[in-house]
Amino acid sequence: MPKGDQKHRVMRKRTLDEPGYYAFASVVGQQRHFNVQTAKLLAAYGFEPLRLLDGQGRPQPPQLPSEEILEWIIEQSNCPMTQLRAFVDVGGDELPDQTPWGRIAAGLVSTTEASLRRWGDANHFTPQLLRNYCGPEGQALDVQAMVLSHESQPVEPGQLWEFIVAHPRGQQSYRPQTIGHRLAEAFQRSAGFRLTYHYAADLLRLIDGRQPAPAGEEEPPF
Structure with a gap:
């Protein structure tokens, strides 16, 4: 998506005028800079965030039929990585709500x-x-x-x-109630921020040693 289109998309989505957009973008940029610095600090102590995440969320709930596993993940797991992996497996929240x-x-x-x-x-x-x-x-x-x-x-x-x-x-x-939307809501309750398919898929690519999707295919960052 061209930069100008992304800007107008954000302005429409958040009902911002141009000064409001730049103020919002500044806050997002500062948060990202803080996150990068914190990741470097953790790396100096030998903590690798992706390596830590790689071991999370893999076990399946015991003694549950396969059709009940997603409901268990949504209602009971409280594990963000379990919810994120399931979210990617079902295709995210981009499918139409046919309920x-x-x-x-x-x-x-x-x-x-x-x-x-x-x-x-x-x-x-x-x-x-x-x-x-x-x-x-x-x-x-x-x-x-x-x-x-x-x-x-x-x-x-x-x-x-x-x-x-x-x-x-x-x-x-109305908040859609597909499995993907419900997994995204469960993730937000567990992790404290909104989950998108592009973020989830890119995170798993990085964990698996692959590169994120090309910039032109990514969800706008805000």
Whole structure:
């Protein structure tokens, strides 16, 4: 990705103006410089971070069927390297969320207050919910359910209402629930920072003695 495109991508993602972008980039650069210096200090004492990480996260949970191992890693392991390796094995969090709510989040459009009253409970109506989900050209929830059902597995109008109640701030507040996304969330709980596929894959390449992906293929650093 050209440098200018990367800059604008970050500005859009973080809602930054140009001075805000450069301030943010400065903080990221300082943190990276600190990390490099710390790695050199550890190396002076004979500690090799990648060598230490190489021995982490390899054992599988005992006496579990293979289909339950990923659930165990997500819910029980609390080992960042176990979660990171599983995250790479499943292809990261770049695959589309085909769960019912994932499909609803991707396909839901504006509806009407009349349709919400038909399929939902007015006791849950709030100004924010109505503002985020209703519009003058809105489509009835049963019509939207038919469209979504035609594209894949059946979706009921009641499921759309349940999604709306759970995400009154809008469908953009929905967090995908693929195995990859759940592994990334588990890693963040364990390690304290957001996991990306490019970081995880590059780390494993370095551990295995290979070079990271070419610069043009990497995820922008921030």
